[in-house]
Amino acid sequence: xxxxxxxxxxxxxxxxxxxxxxxxxxxxxxxxxxxxxxxxxxxxxxxxxxxxxxxxxxxxxxxxxxxxxxxxxxxxxxxxxxxxxxxxxxxxxxxxxxxxxxxxxxxxxxxxxxxxxxxxxxxxxxxxxxxxxxxxxxxxxxxxxxxxxxxxxxxxxxxxxxxxxxxxxxxxxxxxxxxxxxxxxxxxxxxxxxxxxxxxxxxxxxxxxxxxxxxxxxxxxxxxxxxxxxxxxxxxxxxxxxxxxxxxxxxxxxxxxxxxxxxxxxxxxxxxxxxxxxxxxxxxxxxxxxxxxxxxxxxxxxxxxxxxxxxxxx
Amino acid sequence: xxxxxxxxxxxxxxxxxxxxxxxxxxxxxxxxxxxxxxxxxxxxxxxxxxxxxxxxxxxxxxxxxxxxxxxxxxxxxxxxxxxxxxxxxxxxxxxxxxxxxxxxxxxxxxxxxxxxxxxxxxxxxxxxxxxxxxxxxxxxxxxxxxxxxxxxxxxxxxxxxxxxxxxxxxxxxxxxxxxxxxxxxxxxxxxxxxxxxxxxxxxxxxxxxxxxxxxxxxxxxxxxxxxxxxxxxxxxxxxxxxxxxxxxxxxxxxxxxxxxxxxxxxxxxxxxxxxxxxxxxxxxxxxxxxxxxxxxxxxxxxxxxxxxxxxxxxxxxxxxxxxxxxxxxxxxxxxxxxxxxxxxxxxxxxxxxxxxxxxxxxxxxxxxxxxxxxxxxxxxxxxxxxxxxxxxxxxxxxxxxxxxxxxxxxxxxxxxxxxxxxxxxxxxxxxxxxxxxxxxxxxxxxxxxxxxxxxxxxxxxxxxxxxxxxxxxxxxxxxxxxxxxxxxxxxxxxxxxxxxxxxxxxxxxxxxxxxxxxxxxxxxxxxxxxxxxxxxxxxxxxxxxxxx
Numbered sequence: 001x002x003x004x005x006x007x008x009x010x011x012x013x014x015x016x017x018x019x020x021x022x023x024x025x026x027x028x029x030x031x032x033x034x035x036x037x038x039x040x041x042x043x044x045x046x047x048x049x050x051x052x053x054x055x056x057x058x059x060x061x062x063x064x065x066x067x068x069x070x071x072x073x074x075x076x077x078x079x080x081x082x083x084x085x086x087x088x089x090x091x092x093x094x095x096x097x098x099x100x101x102x103x104x105x106x107x108x109x110x111x112x113x114x115x116x117x118x119x120x121x122x123x124x125x126x127x128x129x130x131x132x133x134x135x136x137x138x139x140x141x142x143x144x145x146x147x148x149x150x151x152x153x154x155x156x157x158x159x160x161x162x163x164x165x166x167x168x169x170x171x172x173x174x175x176x177x178x179x180x181x182x183x184x185x186x187x188x189x190x191x192x193x194x195x196x197x198x199x200x201x202x203x204x205x206x207x208x209x210x211x212x213x214x215x216x217x218x219x220x221x222x223x224x225x226x227x228x229x230x231x232x233x234x235x236x237x238x239x240x241x242x243x244x245x246x247x248x249x250x251x252x253x254x255x256x257x258x259x260x261x262x263x264x265x266x267x268x269x270x271x272x273x274x275x276x277x278x279x280x281x282x283x284x285x286x287x288x289x290x291x292x293x294x295x296x297x298x299x300x301x302x303x304x305x306x307x308x309x310x311x312x313x314x
Numbered sequence: 315x316x317x318x319x320x321x322x323x324x325x326x327x328x329x330x331x332x333x334x335x336x337x338x339x340x341x342x343x344x345x346x347x348x349x350x351x352x353x354x355x356x357x358x359x360x361x362x363x364x365x366x367x368x369x370x371x372x373x374x375x376x377x378x379x380x381x382x383x384x385x386x387x388x389x390x391x392x393x394x395x396x397x398x399x400x401x402x403x404x405x406x407x408x409x410x411x412x413x414x415x416x417x418x419x420x421x422x423x424x425x426x427x428x429x430x431x432x433x434x435x436x437x438x439x440x441x442x443x444x445x446x447x448x449x450x451x452x453x454x455x456x457x458x459x460x461x462x463x464x465x466x467x468x469x470x471x472x473x474x475x476x477x478x479x480x481x482x483x484x485x486x487x488x489x490x491x492x493x494x495x496x497x498x499x500x501x502x503x504x505x506x507x508x509x510x511x512x513x514x515x516x517x518x519x520x521x522x523x524x525x526x527x528x529x530x531x532x533x534x535x536x537x538x539x540x541x542x543x544x545x546x547x548x549x550x551x552x553x554x555x556x557x558x559x560x561x562x563x564x565x566x567x568x569x570x571x572x573x574x575x576x577x578x579x580x581x582x583x584x585x586x587x588x589x590x591x592x593x594x595x596x597x598x599x600x601x602x603x604x605x606x607x608x609x610x611x612x613x614x615x616x617x618x619x620x621x622x623x624x625x626x627x628x629x630x631x632x633x634x635x636x637x638x639x640x641x642x643x644x645x646x647x648x649x650x651x652x653x654x655x656x657x658x659x660x661x662x663x664x665x666x667x668x669x670x671x672x673x674x675x676x677x678x679x680x681x682x683x684x685x686x687x688x689x690x691x692x693x694x695x696x697x698x699x700x701x702x703x704x705x706x707x708x709x710x711x712x713x714x715x716x717x718x719x720x721x722x723x724x725x726x727x728x729x730x731x732x733x734x735x736x737x738x739x740x741x742x743x744x745x746x747x748x749x750x751x752x753x754x755x756x757x758x759x760x761x762x763x764x765x766x767x768x769x770x771x772x773x774x775x776x777x778x779x780x781x782x783x784x785x786x787x788x789x790x791x792x793x794x795x796x797x798x799x800x801x802x803x804x805x806x807x808x809x810x811x812x813x814x815x816x817x818x819x820x821x822x823x824x825x826x827x828x829x830x831x832x833x834x835x836x837x838x839x840x841x842x843x844x845x846x847x848x849x850x851x852x853x854x855x856x857x858x859x860x861x862x
Contacts, residue, residue, distance in 0.1 A: 028670040043645035056583035058840035077628040092617040145453035152754040156686040163541030184688040184756040192759035300624035
């Protein structure tokens with residue numbers, strides 16, 4: 001993760017504006033902080049008691065001074081308030097030509113629905129792609145509890161509330177960039193694993209990617225099973241080091257024989273694994289509930305990459 | 315009165331209706347909760363020492379931060395300030411013999427203990443709530459087990475305790491002031507306790523209503539938050555914050571009151587701008603009810619609906635700033651004695667509360683909050699206010715009034731060391747959290763494997779937390795040992811002027827031999843300035859003409 005100690009890279013117009021405001025606030029805060037701490041330290045040192053019986057100065061107040069230090073902070077805040085309020089209205093109003101992406105949050109994954117593609121729209125899992133330089137409107141909702149859609153590099157955050165559609169818009173800059181979508185509203189066990197990949201792509205790449213229904217990566221990278229497992233959130237429930245989480249651990253699982261909930265036995269091979277991803281409740285291993293969501297949207301290449309990854313975990 | 319009945323532990327402490335003993339019971343119970351909440355915090359920080367999962371499961375982690383928040387707020391800070399300090403000090407500071415309703419006062423304490431035990435029982439049956447101290451539905455309603463039920467029951471009982479306590483404080487201040495104790499002579503701690511009591515009285519019912527709806531939805535099939543049936547989860551957030559933001563000021567106003575008592579005594583000066591400090595308490599209490607939705611800028615309201623709340627939140631910063639300037643001006647040309655309470659009140663409270671106030675400025679700002687909401691920046695902010703603010707003032711107060719309550723002195727050297735460790739620990743723990751939040755760390759995450767570069771910030775925080783833990787142990791040792799074996803304290807070891815110091819240490823039953831008659835304000839310290847002699851050229855002084 002590149003970026004300063006202060007803020008991550010700013011990859012949108014919005015981010016640059018919000019950062020500007022952030023640094024104005026920081027300027028004010030640093031000045032007040034230094035003023036208070038310097039006075040505090042100077043007074044504490046300068047007026048420390050020299051004789052146990054000495055008294056200080058009998059001074060009850062000073063009306064003029066008190067009016068000054070009431071009015072000045074108030075004025076600073078009025079100016080800040082007016083400036084910030086204008087920005088709020090700008091942030092609220094998306095441009096008419098914004099590209100709309102539907103964001104659906106659920107425990108503990110992100111689904112992104114694009115309005116075009118081969119069958120008039122398609123959905124990806126934990127894989128957000130944005131065309132560079134185009135305004136984008138996110139229409140956000142949740143299938144279960146409240147989540148919050150946060151993209152630090154874009155400086156936007158908006159809760160995903162069940163039964164309600166919230167909106168936030170952003171314009172990614174004209175450069176490519178990789179970052180993460182995080183869930184910022186507490187949503188239970190795997191709250192911290194509700195992380196999606198996000199990628200700003202050149203517009204022509206984005207177009208190709210959409211045309212393929214999100215199944216082909218125009219950059220031509222070979223599929224990496226480990227990365228897919230992270231992207232699809234598999235690792236929130238399946239450990240790779242033998243720990244038992246909500247689902248069976250993948251470590252050394254390939255080639256073993258497992259007992260199912262109905263008492264029958266099954267050998268863990270390619271076929272069984274693929275079926276368990278596409279239709280998890282067909283054969284549930286004994287001791288686990290039918291808790292896993294189905295992943296029918298994966299391409300064959302993605303399925304094979306995942307199986308190869310599980311195979312490699314000895 | 316005193317000599318008539320045989321004293322026993324049962325009569326002395328369990329059946330007591332004496333406000334001082336009830337205050338001490340509140341204090342001891344709250345401190346036990348402080349340690350329990352602190353242990354939860356240490357486990358949380360240990361888990362976050364490095365990315366990945368180390369010491370607890372994600373579910374346990376979620377239960378721990380829920381318990382940490384609930385215990386610290388409802389079990390420690392609020393009862394310590396409005397129970398222990400207000401109970402002990404309000405009657406004696408205004409020259410009364412006791413609270414207006416002593417038996418109701420005892421009921422407040424026992425309800426507090428009961429509510430606390432209900433919450434702790436969830437630990438012993440292995441079903442701690444995992445809903446966060448905010449318990450947002452629909453998540454909280456879907457939670458399994460008894461966690462939420464015990465949490466709601468506990469909050470209800472504690473709320474009832476708060477309401478009874480608030481009524482007691484208000485009636486006592488209005489009706490039991492000693493002759494001559496006019497409102498313009500009230501000690502500032504009493505002013506702040508009055509403002510706080512009004513907040514509790516008006517605010518707690520909203521919280522009671524909010525948490526009741528959770529139980530009804532969970533068990534009785536109501537549809538307050540059932541989206542499928544037309545309910546709305548955001549209603550709960552409005553109800554919850556309508557109390558819980560004012561509750562934040564419940565946790566800071568009495569702390570400001572404590573600081574306003576301590577600084578004049580050790581600086582040997584009157585408080586600067588008495589009226590401004592008193593009225594800013596009332597202003598804060600009133601404004602506290604108009605800022606609640608600043609917790610909800612990104613909760614699904616229209617962004618511009620946040621603007622009025624941004625404005626009110628910025629306005630409330632003004633009276634807080636006024637108080638800081640008043641305390642600083644009180645130090646100006648004083649004769650400052652660095653006893654432990656003074657260190658906690660100045661470098662501790664004034665210095666660190668300022669940082670918490672300034673970070674609040676960022677979060678009150680709608681556009682900036684888009685990025686910072688629900689991140690570790692928020693955690694840093696409210697810990698600077700609650701730990702750097704409330705807890706520092708509580709510690710200052712504990713050391714300051716300890717000789718009064720127990721008739722013995724604490725150990726000054728150990729007190730100063732404790733301050734140093736707390737100060738270092740708090741800053742190490744919470745300052746790096748600003749940066750973690752600004753970068754990409756949401757709050758309530760048990761793991762940050764998505765960006766391991768956050769590790770060094772978290773490691774500093776964890777080390778700081780352990781230093782704070784050591785400081786807390788020193789504090790406990792100092793108080794416990796000094797209560798038994800400390801040097802005898804005089805009636806007024808600090809040379810303070812408020813009424814609690816004008817009676818013996820510890821004070822007798824019913825506080826005063828005779829009800830005092832008040833003839834002056836509470837902060838008449840210091841000496842008037844002797845004007846410097848000024849001579850003009852050509853003036854004749856003592857027969858000699860001054861020349862250039």
